[in-house]
Amino acid sequence: MTTAEWLDIGWVDQIPVRGSRTVKVEGGDDIALFRTAEGKIFALRDRCPHKHGRLSQGIVHGGAVACPLHNWRISLATGEALGEDKGCTPTVPVKIDGGRVLLCRASTLRAAA
Amino acid sequence: MKYRPITAESDTRDHLVVIGNGMAGCRAVEELLARDPSRFRITIFGAEPRVNYNRIMLSPVLAGEKEFGDIIINDADWYASNGIALVTGDPVVAIDRSAKTVTTRSGLVERYDRLLIATGSNPFIIPVPGKDLPGVIAFRDMDDVNAMLAAADAGKNRGGGAAVVIGGGLLGLEAAHGLSLRGMKVTVLHLMPTLMERQLDEAAGWLLKQALEARGQTILTGADTAEIVGEMKVEGVKLKDGTLIPADLVVMAVGIRPSTQLARDAGLAVGRGIQVDDHMVTSDPAVLAVGECVEHDGQVYGLVAPLWDMCRSLADGLVDKPTGYRGSVTSTKLKVSGIDVFSAGDFSGGDDCEDIVLRDASRGIYKRVVLRDDRVVGAVLYGDTADGNWYFDLLKTQEDVSALRDILIFGQAFAFGGGRADPKAAVAALSDDAEICGCNGVTKGQVVSSIAKGAHSLDAVRSSCKASASCGSCTGLVETLLALTLGDEVRSGPKTLCKCTSFGHDDVRREIIAQGMRSIPEVMQKLHWATPDGCASCRPALNYYLLCALPGAYQDDQQSRFVNERLHANIQKDGTYSVVPRMWGGITSPAELRAIADVVEKFSAPMVKVTGGQRLDIFGIKKEDLPAVWADLNAAGMVSGHAYGKALRTVKTCVGSEWCRFGTQDSTGLGVKIERMSWGSWMPHKFKIAVSGCPRNCAEATIKDFGIVCVDSGYELHVGGNGGIHVRATDLLCKVASEQEAMDYCAAFIQLYREEARYLERTAPWIERVGLDYVKARLVEDDAGREALRARFLVSQSFSQDDPWAQRAEGAEAEHHAPMARFTPQEELA
Structure with missing residues (x-):
């Protein structure tokens, strides 16, 4: 349920396993939601720290996503670029409640700004 | 299986009869054959109705990580090609040492010159009421695994059955793990206060208990079984404190006893096991014994590693080059995926021992190395077992480690290079006796000798000495040994598909077809992928290989495709x-x-x-x-x-004979026909075609993957060109007379490329790799082969020519396009 702190986005099942969906934030960047093979949900600003590729369009593997533009691997948990690359994408805390995906409202606004 | 004598009466060689078709019996025969393949006529008797398999891999079979076929050590061909007669499902019930014969249950009598007893061990069944109820089993052979799988299956209809495993040792915990993965609610009963107390100290036992409980198992320590209850079949287990635990299945895994009845009845010297000397000879010089059934120097072993040592000594003795077995130091690894536990040697401690302990709670790591007189005498590792082999090696060699004392606990990499060590140097430093492959008991010396004898690739090593052929956890070590032994030569071997696997593209494709694999998770499971769900390199490749292998039947994995x-x-x-x-x-x-x-x-x-x-x-x-x-x-x-x-892009054409004053054929019309035939097909990489109406080549057909240049007398077919960073002009494949032939060759060429090129390899590098002559041999010189390729392409096309846009426009997979939600600050979610 949407509250002052949390935004109710939808059902976990709406996000494909090893896939992603986006949340459009009026006046800001999209937020990308990811669901890993293990069923964990993560949220990041939908922008690669490298050249702003849409991370939501990348291939999700393990706990990371490969950016579709230049194959940077971004950690879903921390937003940090993995391997040799350096950079970080803001993360948004996610909570699952009764199968619903809840996003931290304040962090969503910060990440989208 | 019926007895099939496969040797002629005239075979005058000594007859070696082996009782036991398990790991010890077969390994002994393998070691013997390696030394002298023709010395004995050999007959093997097995109680189980199947060929020889790797018993220690039953746990992964139960856990669903492997199938029975994966753990077969020697298939029927091995027996046949080595001239070994195999009798299965008909156990030997008596030995007559004076007549030198054995008798089977069915009454078959066989004479021997040398007899080898390898009867292994029997599970120990605790003598409590109810122990014989249906549903009470051991964990010893494939029949037990099948019984457990059947119980788990039956439980599924009722939302998961309940299983009780009695015994929290190595075997019991592996059984519990497998049953838990199969959906059963599992309770482990362990008599002692900590799990695996013979292999682990209290700290590691506690960490293990925590980890297993976090996975949903119930672990009861200090639990003393009083009775197994049930009317017609098992219904539960009652403890001495009165607790009743309901159960549909009870697995007894409290220990094993050497199987010695046959030897005892024959009057051989038997203590805890069949007593043998250093050459595995019993009290009767014509009778040998090996494996878990024997007692050597007062010791009885229940692990696999001593068995390899025993078999070597036994075979050396049989070919009259005795070396002598001197006992084994053992180490233990728990095969529960995700929980790494290793122990070796003596860790009971004492006043003369020093403990070095490292704990990292956040990473769940506990390491303890026990030293006595500056030598490693024991090690317990939990959470990070990478250095297990190194400590074990130090333990066996009894090397003085005083110089390493301060950094020993941080592991080999640190000890040999201050944190950024060269892993090659670490492997190079291992002694020749260091065990590389625990599953098959292969030492570093044996791997190096296989490589020296010509096994220059991972696959060749696997097939020649079996290192890395079972669970694959030592693949990295074997690869390092290849690199160390061969130097630069190894680089000429096929590259692996990506860092998730030790297999190359061609190996993966061959195995997909040979094993009839049908999904990406299946490929990753069967080929021991090192990552849980691959990476952005291997997933698209596997998706393509499966799609190509199974036209119409493969469920395309959208999440494994590039955006x-x-x-x-x-x-x-x-x-x-x-x-x-x-x-x-x-x-x-x-x-x-x-x-x-x-x-x-x-x-x-x-x-x-x-x-x-x-x-x-x-x-x-x-x-x-x-x-x-x-x-x-x-x-x-x-x-x-x-x-x-990665598909047919375009067929580029010039206007041809319909308009052009130089045109020789209808290049535009042919281009349209070819595009109609080949659109929609998925390929290893992008694929471009062009048709030029005359040798002026306005459609630039000679830098395309497949190019047709029309001439007065017909059509020149060109292959393997591309623009790009490295421009490559095509090679002339052949010349044909008719439009239809041009199209047939085109279809066959595309299919050959689809089936044999590696993912992301365009036709130009592919042809440079395999050679134009090869492509000509397949397409030009082999009419039937070409026609078969063309036919396979058309079958595949019948499934792929569905316009993906039409499906999406009608709403298919809308989740790829629409956002999941919209958020307008100051308002609620739309």
Whole structure:
């Protein structure tokens, strides 16, 4: 349920396993939601720290996503670029409640700004 | 299985009869054959109705990580090709040492010159009431595994059955893990206060208990079983404190006892096991014994490693080059995926011992190395067992470690290089006796000797000495040994598909077909992928290989495709997409042009451009608008141009004989026909075709993957060209007389490329790798082969020529396009 702190986005099942969906934030960047093979949900600003590729369009593997533009691997948990690359994408805390995906409202606004 | 004598009466060699078709019996025979393949006529008797398999891999079978076929050590061909007679399902019940014969249950009598007893051990069944109820089993052979799988299956209909495992040792915990993965509610009963107390100290036992409980198992320590209750079958287990635990299945895994009855009845000297000397000879010089059934120097072993040592000594003695077995120091690894536990030697401690302990709670790591007189005498590792082999090696060699004392606990990499060690140096430093492959008991010396004898690839090592052929956890070590032994030569071997696997592209494709694999998870499981769900390199490759192997039957995995193939459009740097409708042979019409113009205006596309392949490319389309764009283009009769895919891109044409004063054939018409035939097919990489109407070659057919140059007398077919960073002009494949032949060759060439090139390998590097002669041999010199390739291409095409745009425009996979939610600050979610 949407509250002052949390935004109710939808059902976990709406996000494909090893896939992603986006949340459009009026006046800001999209937020990308990811669901890993293990069923964990993560949220990041939908922008690669490298050249702003849409991370939501990348291939999700393990706990990371490969950016579709230049194959940077971004950690879903921390937003940090993995391997040799350096950079970080803001993360948004996610909570699952009764199968619903809840996003931290304040962090969503910060990440989208 | 019926007894099949396969040796002639005239065979006068000594007859070696082996009782026991298990790991020890077969290993002893293998060791013997390796030394002298023709010395003995050999007959093996096995109680189980199957060929020889790797018993220690039953746990992964139970856990669903392997299948029975994966753990077979020697298949029926091995027995046949080595001239070994195998009698299965008919156990030996008596030995007559004075007549030198054995008798089986069915009454078969066989004479021996040398007899080898390898009867292994029997599970110990605790003598409590109810122990014989149906549903009470051990964990010893494939029949037990099948019984457990059946119980788990039966439980599924009732929301998961309940299992009780009695015994919290190595075997019991592996059984519990497998049953838990199979959906059963599992309770482990352990008499002692900590799990695996013979192999682990209290701290590691506690960590293990925590980890197993976190996975949903119930672990009761200090639990003393009083009775197994049930009317017709097992219904529960009652403890001495009165607790009753319901159960549909009870697995007894409290220990094993050497199987000595046969030897005892024959009057051989038997203590705890069948007593043998250093050459595995019993109290009767004609009778040998090996494995878990024997007692050597007062010791009885229940692990696999001593068995390898015993078999070596036994075979050395049999060929009259005795070396002598001196007992084994053992180490233990728990095969529960995700929980790494290792122990070796003596860790009971004492006043004369020093403990070095490292704990890292956040990573769940506990390491303890026990030293006595500056030598390693024991090690317990929990959570990070990478250095297990190193400590074990130090333990066995009894090397003085005083110089390493301060850094010993941080592991080998640190000890040999201060944190950024060279892993090669670490492997090079291992002694020749260091065990590389625990599953098959292969030492570093044996691997190096296999490589020296010509096994120059991982596969060759696997098949020659079996290292890395079972669970694959030592693959990295074997590869390092290859690199160390061969130096630069090893680099000429096939590259692995990616870092997730030790297999190359060709190996993976061969295995997919040979084993009939049908999904990406299946491939990853069977080929021991090192990552849980692959990476952005291997997933698209596997998806393609499966798609190619199983036309029409494979369920395409969208999450394993690059974004362009998932959205059927080309992603641009700003996150918008470009859309290219197909124009057959580069021909368009007023209606199509009008529809394209309308789309450009309706969706405010900022640019429309003619591509290098004679198509129109509409830029700047938003992801959520793509289905509507395609609906409009579909309405005008246009389909996806696949300008985004590892697929047929375009067939470029010139105007040909219909208009051009130089044209020799109808190049445009042929181009349209070829594009209609080949559109929609997925390939290892993008694929471009062109048809030029005369040798002036206006369609640039000689830098295409497949190019046709029309001449007066027919059609020249060219292959393997591309533009790009490294321009490559085509090679002339052949010349044909008719349009139909040109199309047939084209289809066959595409299929050969689809089936044999590696993912992301274009035709140019592929042909340079395999050679033009090879392609000619397959397509030009082999008419039947060419026709078969063409037919397979057409079958595959019958499933792939579905316009992906039409499906999406009708709403398929809408989740790829629409956002999941919209959020307008100051308001609630839309």
